[in-house]
Amino acid sequence: MPTTPSTIHWTHQGQPQQALWRSESGAAAPRRVETADDTLAADTAYRMACEGTGLLWQGDFQNARHLLQALMRRADKKPRKAAAKASQKLAAATPAEAFHLHRQAQAQRARVLASVLIPLEGDYSIALRRAPDWRQACTEAWGPATGERSVATLRELLGLVGAHEWRKKGVEIPALGAPPLNRIHPHYGVFSPVRGEYVGLVAAAPLPSKALAFDIGVGTGVLSAVLACRGVQRVVATDQDPRALACARENLQRLQLLDRVELVQADLFPPGRAPLVVCNPPWVPARANSPIEHAVYDEGSRMLKGFLAGLSAHLEPGGEGWLILSDLAEHLGLRPREQLLAWIAEAGLVVRGRQDVKPVHAKAADAQDALHAARAAEVTSLWRLAAA
Template sequence: MIEWSSQGQSHTAQWRSESGASAPRRVIAADDTLPADTAYRMACEGTGLLWTGDFQNARMLLQALMRRADRKPRKVAAKAAQKAAAATPAEAFHLHRQAQAQRARVLSSVLIVLEGDYTIALRRAPDLRQACTEAWGPASGNRVVASLRELLGLVGAHEWRKKGVEIPALGAPPGNRIHPHYGVFSPVRGEYVDLVAQAPLPSKALAFDVGVGTGVLSAVLARRGVQRVVATDQDPRALACARENLQRLGLTGRVELQQQDLFPEGKAPLVVCNPPWLPARASSPIERAVYDEGSGMLCGFLAGLAAHLEPGGEGWLILSDLAEHLQLRTREQLLEWIAQGGLKVLGRQDVKPRHGKSADASDALHAARAAEVTSLWRLGLA
């Protein structure tokens, strides 16, 4: 629960944070009279600013906090640049993650109360009920408090869900869109989808899709003629998202969804997995598609693949080498895990990323991103 006082009255509500952040220890009521500089100082000190004024002014305050968070004093910026220049790629990555986390904490300080039906009782407040219901499920009837930044993320996810992401590998429009749900990683990096769409199929009888996510790879395999796909995920949100996408694409009869940690029972001639690419701790649910501390899913897939692969079959591992360029994992380590799993490399198809950050020289990790290659490793029984 979170507590605050406003106009001489005490209030309480349930604290809600998708990132798992703790409720601010100190919360004050804030409105349109609060200067942005004062708000930024208080946010940096860890104070929660529970907004009681105009909703659109709260958005303007958040934008003002963003500008201040990104505008470092000259001496601080020079010191940070000097530290980054002397850092190893791994140290630069961790410094970048620390800076991201600190920025997120400051920008999450503007708080909004949602009533028991997800309405917001502020002037000029939008109707976020559908976005909240899609992300959090039906309203419980209890008031909740969430950060404005997170609420705007819900709105963004709602728009992505409505619009969808066009996947050329699924054919011509309009039947080639994947609609990501909140908390499920969107397939906006299409190069890894293209690898699965182009690699020669060892069989069209059966395939396992380990970590189904939005269902995009299962859909691509089914559209390529694979008669039956068994797809797994341990996240209920991902399974619900995949189910909806497969229904929209008319593929529910070809793809079976199971809630499993890694593999379904049995063996298949093709087993596909696109695990998180970076061995680091995720700070929110949606980051779990990118960050996996200790490479748990990657190691689990490689260790268990041989037991679920038919003789002559192939395991397709879709993996970026960004972790190698950041010195978070070595190529030798990856090859050792493959060998330890009783596997051998049958071949590899590579593609360069096409996303904007790979060409953004101002990005803190530009050198590693510019060198990044995404690969489809074709693995067989040793």
């Protein structure tokens, strides 16, 4: 969900300045902020970034992008001894330890790259030389401009613009049929259905009924759309994130399916029972560092356990609950298969069947990825669950 802006402070030409601070991850504004421009050397900028100093850019916008790229190169190129030590530590680590080391390294890199700060005017325009017009992308992410100046990291702005382009282009979903009505357009902050294997599982599994289905955690609306295209007469879809509900509504309206899908803001289940209840919860039991990461990370397996614990009370007699879940957490040593099976049994559920598929995303084949062994072994499954 969108975060509430705080305030960032700095001094310019001896005068105190302040503006709204925008951070999707909820990170606090840098306590120390220095104005920077085209004269700042990359090595100096990297040292200041590592010390936690925010660099509020006043120079040419394109040079700010070049500086960010230079910081990326320095962040990714560790000194030889440090790299060797990190490699040895990773080699000796358990899968769970390797995962946490990887996340720590990612977080540290993100902090350094978040040091380049861009000031925005009250209408989201950027008053820097050669600055692009990103007002529409900012409006999509943050809502209408309020007339108040703000500051955001360049890295976050680039992500925001990337999301804007994905929203325009959309993601082709073969299970939705032929063009043009087969694209899902993700909004900023809503996880994109780029990993199509889980969508394919929902498109192929035998339907226990076509009368009614619940879609728990609707996201972009892709699974609700697939169910409707498969002939399910009515879908009730829930999400607690207003961004996701707005995204799903727009996609379903574009696909001409909104008359068959009811969107409800709720944590997990809507009232009542259904012959089919579908849920694709976050797959990895770890803490999310930003709102969009809640689609991947589920601290303490909260959503997974909540879905399993409440499923039987929301299933019609003879109905099925479809749990779409990757086993990546098992290969990372974060949640054993025995734990999942125990939660299923404790919830009074039985497994009617399971369809499996191997992921085909690029990281599964990237031997240089820190988590390659786990990703290469990963399987995504659709568990067909029923009340015992």
